[in-house]
Structure formats: structure tokens, C-alpha cells
Amino acid sequence: MTEIRTPRLLLRRWYDNDLAPMADINADPEVMRWIDDGSVRDLDATAEEMERWEDEWDEEGFGIFAVELLASGELAGFAGLSVPEFLPEVLPAVAISYRFGTPFWGQGYASEAAHATLEFALQDRGLDRVISINHVSNQASLNVVRKLGMEPEKHTTHPEYGFPLTVHAIDLTEFQG
Structure with missing residues (x-):
């Protein structure tokens, strides 16, 4: 089983008891x-999402990690890798993403988890390039992307919801692990 430990976090595969906190x-x-049209997701939609994440692990050899706080064992959210099929113009690509509960915002957890995920992608999984796709107004997420050393690559529009997106990228030669 793939796990990554950082100073404060455990990035791991999903457990059944992660469903309710996620x-x-x-x-x-x-x-x-x-995220998407901004709609919240219920328990069933979250279960379907987690199932897709686990399927991607099996199909691609990478996926979305559950992010647990080492100090408390709480599920803080997720960070990981996926193929951004919703945006065909960037394919083939692997995108990094993260989502944390509001009690865990502003403490550097997203940056810590995203850095570990990027290192995993480029060094462990042998990917030579990773992208990030963000709503242009999501400054908190864009700050994480900048901390990773990712550079803006293109501006586009979400094909289904019509809002502006920025695609950032980094390749193995640019990564400072």
C-alpha cells in the first residue's frame, strides 16, 4: 500500500471510515x-467520488490520497493525482489536486501535502510533467501552486460550467524536491 509521511501528515489510500468525514x-x-458548479455533495456522491479515486489507483498506479493529521488521526481532506478528463485540451496530462476541510485551512497542510504528492509523481511514479487546473479566482489554491514552483501555462474555460481556468505546469527538470 502506498503511503507518504510528511512532518505533520500521512497521505494514504482510503479507508471505509473516511467516508463520513470526507x-x-x-x-x-x-x-x-x-469546484465544478459549486454544489455540495452528499454521502452517496462522496462514496462514488471515493470509488472513482480508488479505481484510478488500480488503473493508473496513482490517485487521490486521503490526508490524515499524524497528531490526531483526523481526516483533513485529500491531495493527489488524476487524469483531468473533463478538460480534453490538456490531455495527455496528470493533474495535482487537493481539498481540505475549513478547520484545516491556513495552516500549510495543503502546501505540505501537495509538495509530497508532486515529489511522489515526479520521483516515485516517474512522471515527467504535472499540471494544476484552478479557477482563476481561487487565490488560496493558486498560492499553493506557486509554492510548488508551477508556472502558468495557459488560460482556458471550464467546458461544462464556463468559468475561467488557469493551467499551471511543472516538469521534472524544474522541480526542487
């Missing part, structure tokens, strides 16, 4: 405001 995160309108 559903709570997905039910928070503040968390979901920059």
Missing part, C-alpha cells in the same frame, strides 16, 4: 465553492 468536507459550501 462527506462532511464535501457538504461545506465554502469548501466546494470553486
Whole structure:
């Protein structure tokens, strides 16, 4: 089983008991405001999402990690890798993403988890390039991307919801592990 430890976090595969805390995160309108159409997700939708994440692990050899706080064992959210099929113009690509519950914002957890995920992608999984796709108004997420050393590559529009997106990228030669 793939696990990554950082000074404060455990990035790991999903457990059945992660469903309720992840559903709570997905039910928070503040968390979901920059995701798709901004709609919250219920328990069933969260279960389907987690199942897709686990399937991607099996199909691609990478996926979305559950992010647990080492100090408390709490599920803080997720960070990981996926193929951004919703945006065909960037394919083939692997995108990094993260989502944390509001109690875990502003403490550097997203940056810590994203850095570990990027290192995993480029050094462990042998990917030579990773992208990030962000709503142009999501400054907190864009700050994480900048801390990773990712550079803006293109501006586009979400094909289904019509809002502006920025695609950032980094390749193995640019990564400072």
C-alpha cells in the first residue's frame, strides 16, 4: 500500500471510515465553492467520488490520497493525482489536486501535502510533467501552486460550467524536491 509521511501528515489510500468525514468536507459550501458548479455533495456522491479515486489507483498506479493529521488521526481532506478528463485540451496530462476541510485551512497542510504528492509523481511514479487546473479566482489554491514552483501555462474555460481556468505546469527538470 502506498503511503507518504510528511512532518505533520500521512497521505494514504482510503479507508471505509473516511467516508463520513470526507462527506462532511464535501457538504461545506465554502469548501466546494470553486469546484465544478459549486454544489455540495452528499454521502452517496462522496462514496462514488471515493470509488472513482480508488479505481484510478488500480488503473493508473496513482490517485487521490486521503490526508490524515499524524497528531490526531483526523481526516483533513485529500491531495493527489488524476487524469483531468473533463478538460480534453490538456490531455495527455496528470493533474495535482487537493481539498481540505475549513478547520484545516491556513495552516500549510495543503502546501505540505501537495509538495509530497508532486515529489511522489515526479520521483516515485516517474512522471515527467504535472499540471494544476484552478479557477482563476481561487487565490488560496493558486498560492499553493506557486509554492510548488508551477508556472502558468495557459488560460482556458471550464467546458461544462464556463468559468475561467488557469493551467499551471511543472516538469521534472524544474522541480526542487
